[in-house]
Amino acid sequence: MGLAGIKDVADRAGLSIATVxxxxxxxxxxxxxxxxxxxxxxxxxxxxxxxHASSLASGRNHNxxxxxxxxxxxxxxxxxxxxxxxxxxxxxDLTLYNVGxxxxxxxxxxxxxxxxxxxxxxIAVSLVLSEAEIKQLLAVRRPIxxxxxxxxxxxxxxxxxxxxxxxxxxxxxxxxxSRIAHLTGDAExxxxxxxxxxxxxxFEAAMAxxxxxxxxxxxxxxxxTIQGAYARARSLLATASERPTAVFAASDEMAIxxxxxxRDFGLRVPQDLSVIGMDGHELGEVFGLTTINQDxxxxxxxxxxxxxxxxxxxAKPGTKRTTPAPAxxxxxxxxxxxxxxxxxxxPV
Amino acid sequence: MGLAGIKDVADRAGLSIATVxxxxxxxxxxxxxxxxxxxxxxxxxxxxxxxHASSLASGRNHNxxxxxxxxxxxxxxxxxxxxxxxxxxxxxDLTLYNVGxxxxxxxxxxxxxxxxxxxxxxIAVSLVLSEAEIKQLLAVRRPIxxxxxxxxxxxxxxxxxxxxxxxxxxxxxxxxxSRIAHLTGDAExxxxxxxxxxxxxxFEAAMAxxxxxxxxxxxxxxxxTIQGAYARARSLLATASERPTAVFAASDEMAIxxxxxxRDFGLRVPQDLSVIGMDGHELGEVFGLTTINQDxxxxxxxxxxxxxxxxxxxAKPGTKRTTPAPAxxxxxxxxxxxxxxxxxxxPV
DNA sequence: AGGGTCGATGCAAACGTTTCCACAGGTCAG
DNA sequence: CTGACCTGTGGAAACGTTTGCATCGACCCT
Numbered sequence: 066m067g068l069a070g071i072k073d074v075a076d077r078a079g080l081s082i083a084t085v086x087x088x089x090x091x092x093x094x095x096x097x098x099x100x101x102x103x104x105x106x107x108x109x110x111x112x113x114x115x116x117h118a119s120s121l122a123s124g125r126n127h128n129x130x131x132x133x134x135x136x137x138x139x140x141x142x143x144x145x146x147x148x149x150x151x152x153x154x155x156x157x158d159l160t161l162y163n164v165g166x167x168x169x170x171x172x173x174x175x176x177x178x179x180x181x182x183x184x185x186x187x188i189a190v191s192l193v194l195s196e197a198e199i200k201q202l203l204a205v206r207r208p209i210x211x212x213x214x215x216x217x218x219x220x221x222x223x224x225x226x227x228x229x230x231x232x233x234x235x236x237x238x239x240x241x242x243s244r245i246a247h248l249t250g251d252a253e254x255x256x257x258x259x260x261x262x263x264x265x266x267x268f269e270a271a272m273a274x275x276x277x278x279x280x281x282x283x284x285x286x287x288x289x290t291i292q293g294a295y296a297r298a299r300s301l302l303a304t305a306s307e308r309p310t311a312v313f314a315a316s317d318e319m320a321i322x323x324x325x326x327x328r329d330f331g332l333r334v335p336q337d338l339s340v341i342g343m344d345g346h347e348l349g350e351v352f353g354l355t356t357i358n359q360d361x362x363x364x365x366x367x368x369x370x371x372x373x374x375x376x377x378x379x380a381k382p383g384t385k386r387t388t389p390a391p392a393x394x395x396x397x398x399x400x401x402x403x404x405x406x407x408x409x410x411x412p413v
Numbered sequence: 414m415g416l417a418g419i420k421d422v423a424d425r426a427g428l429s430i431a432t433v434x435x436x437x438x439x440x441x442x443x444x445x446x447x448x449x450x451x452x453x454x455x456x457x458x459x460x461x462x463x464x465h466a467s468s469l470a471s472g473r474n475h476n477x478x479x480x481x482x483x484x485x486x487x488x489x490x491x492x493x494x495x496x497x498x499x500x501x502x503x504x505x506d507l508t509l510y511n512v513g514x515x516x517x518x519x520x521x522x523x524x525x526x527x528x529x530x531x532x533x534x535x536i537a538v539s540l541v542l543s544e545a546e547i548k549q550l551l552a553v554r555r556p557i558x559x560x561x562x563x564x565x566x567x568x569x570x571x572x573x574x575x576x577x578x579x580x581x582x583x584x585x586x587x588x589x590x591s592r593i594a595h596l597t598g599d600a601e602x603x604x605x606x607x608x609x610x611x612x613x614x615x616f617e618a619a620m621a622x623x624x625x626x627x628x629x630x631x632x633x634x635x636x637x638t639i640q641g642a643y644a645r646a647r648s649l650l651a652t653a654s655e656r657p658t659a660v661f662a663a664s665d666e667m668a669i670x671x672x673x674x675x676r677d678f679g680l681r682v683p684q685d686l687s688v689i690g691m692d693g694h695e696l697g698e699v700f701g702l703t704t705i706n707q708d709x710x711x712x713x714x715x716x717x718x719x720x721x722x723x724x725x726x727x728a729k730p731g732t733k734r735t736t737p738a739p740a741x742x743x744x745x746x747x748x749x750x751x752x753x754x755x756x757x758x759x760p761v
Numbered sequence: 762a763g764g765g766t767c768g769a770t771g772c773a774a775a776c777g778t779t780t781c782c783a784c785a786g787g788t789c790a791g
Numbered sequence: 792c793t794g795a796c797c798t799g800t801g802g803a804a805a806c807g808t809t810t811g812c813a814t815c816g817a818c819c820c821t
Contacts, residue, residue, distance in 0.1 A: 081800065083802075087780090094798065115778065118777035128508075135494075136484070149510075153512075159510075163493065177461075292695055348640055350640060429771045430771085430772090434810085466807035466809085468776090469776045469809090471808075472809090
């Protein structure tokens with residue numbers, strides 16, 4: 066037997082297909098008795114509605130797409146975690162597009178996958194889209210929300226990277242540091258990633274405001290991983306003579322890599338070297354890392370809830386809606402400055 | 414305008430719907446000219462086929478479900494990465510079910526999500542299913558492959574956890590250690606997770622074979638994270654008098670946590686304490702961690718390729734196939750013993 | 762030249778729901 | 792007592808493809 070269809074349920078319950086459909090999907094105008102009948106018959110037959118048929122007829126997919134650069138990195142997997150939990154609870158599916166570094170793959174995801182009228186909404190994390198690309202996406206009339214990346218014309222959840230980076234740097238300056246290095250992210254790694262630039266700008270702004278010069282050789286970049294930063298920090302800290310007294314790393318992972326490198330050289334953190342990170346990685350606690358905590362998981366959950374609300378309220382997606390498309394809000398997600406034990410006054 | 418449908422393309426190209434469909438999906442029996450005509454018209458209109466309609470009519474979804482316990486952990490995100498890349502290249506979508514610890518969610522994923530005739534296949538990672546659950550899944554006639562978990566009746570990719578754990582332990586024993594502690598995974602954390610037990614069994618077997626006694630207080634468990642293991646290892650290593658000379662951790666993350674704790678106590682690795690892990694975490698390199706390398710990403714990719722092959726070869730999924738369901742193969746994925754610098758002979 | 766083949770094409774029937782519309786009774790107010 | 796209205800129900804038309812089947816030339820072979 067092919068799996069039971071709604072027709073089988075209708076026959077068994079002695080009702081029409083239409084009534085069964087209404088009963089099972091909890092619609093109004095069904096008598097209690099019919100509802101029970103339908104439910105019982107469905108249970109007995111193990112009926113599960115066909116998703117495709119249902120979506121095709123109703124125009125709703127119960128499916129949200131999530132585009133991330135690299136599932137392997139802490140920030141992104143945290144966001145995925147938050148999105149996933151929210152969607153699962155709401156009965157939505159999550160389609161994951163882990164685009165990675167490959168530009169061709171990025172292109173194919175945008176062109177082939179996202180447009181297939183199969184997603185009710187899209188969440189894009191740290192993805193910078195060209196105007197044409199955004200237009201293309203909006204043309205399918207699906208709500209989009211961006212996390213941590215600017216999506217002109219779409220809603221966004223983000224933190225003010227430049228300002229927070231400035232705050233972090235000012236924390237070091239406030240402690241008395243002037244010889245501060247900055248560990249930024251590889252620019253060429255991913256063109257969809259303007260975050261390193263923003264944080265670096267914040268760093269430079271704070272330094273300039275304090276009248277400190279920024280040595281070019283003290284601005285190095287790594288790949289956002291602990292191990293990558295570790296390697297770079299080793300070279301940075303190798304020369305004992307002229308060594309920075311503090312490092313601001315553009316992510317907690319890279320800050321941790323820096324701490325590990327410092328330990329290898331016998332440098333004590335924070336007595337010999339202050340290190341400050343940014344993100345709120347769970348591992349930061351082990352290292353007593355001072356950082357700016359951004360709740361990545363919460364950002365993901367918020368994005369999902371925002372979309373769910375839009376989808377729930379609106380009519381069929383893809384249909385002309387009575388209410389105008391919800392205004393593209395640009396929310397700043399709250400952060401928390403977390404002073405632990407990796408920063409202190411510079412050595413005398 | 415509602416987005417262009419195949420009908421619009423057909424009109425524009427001056428062809429029938431049927432021919433356009435065949436042309437665009439690369440089927441045989443279409444003249445080169447028609448194919449070009451159809452393609453051109455489709456491009457001009459920005460036509461993207463409706464996935465639901467296509468799936469409904471053809472029975473193929475081009476969508477694979479992936480169930481993981483926790484996207485946040487290294488092993489799982491590595492697997493996801495591998496699966497994702499393989500599927501994306503093949504033009505398949507990946508639906509992610511990050512079930513987490515919540516048994517209710519696990520239940521709803523199994524019952525509500527997986528059965529909706531919407532997935533061509535399912536990959537389950539470290540998920541232990543009851544017989545009834547497997548039966549339920551197989552009833553929808555979708556191929557399943559399990560990674561790192563035993564799925565009776567389905568294909569499996571796994572490593573021999575017990576044997577490898579034994580090998581790791583024997584490495585320590587071979588170096589001369591007899592006071593060996595084992596850091597295992599929390600059992601209650603996830604009932605779908607028999608891996609800790611297997612690795613622990615391997616450890617005990619090796620110890621027994623060597624005639625070494627296993628102190629109960631030297632078998633402690635943590636949550637598989639660096640920070641969790643760090644906390645546990647601190648208590649384990651706190652008492653200077655009777656301290657193990659080596660630790661076998663059930664994962665690299667926990668091994669790293671152990672190394673960090675050891676360093677906190679001024680213990681040198683490997684001179685004062687040998688540590689061996691298991692998994693092949695990228696971070697292991699930074700710590701010179703001796704471990705057994707299992708290519709998690711590769712396992713994910715392999716699983717995806719296996720499924721793609723089955724799907725490509727077979728007829729419509731969900732249909733009675735001429736060939737019998739492919740035999741449930743149980744493959745052991747190759748591993749590599751990676752001796753680095755975290756293990757040495759015990760201190761005298 | 763005629764029958765047979767074969768490639769290219771179009772028609773229309775699925776696929777399995779949701780939902781619009783019509784309709785039957787029953788209730789209620791005037 | 793009658794018309795207006797509401798509730799519950801079923802018939803049937805979407806939804807937008809894929810694909811089996813029939814058709815129609817063109818081409819080849821004897």
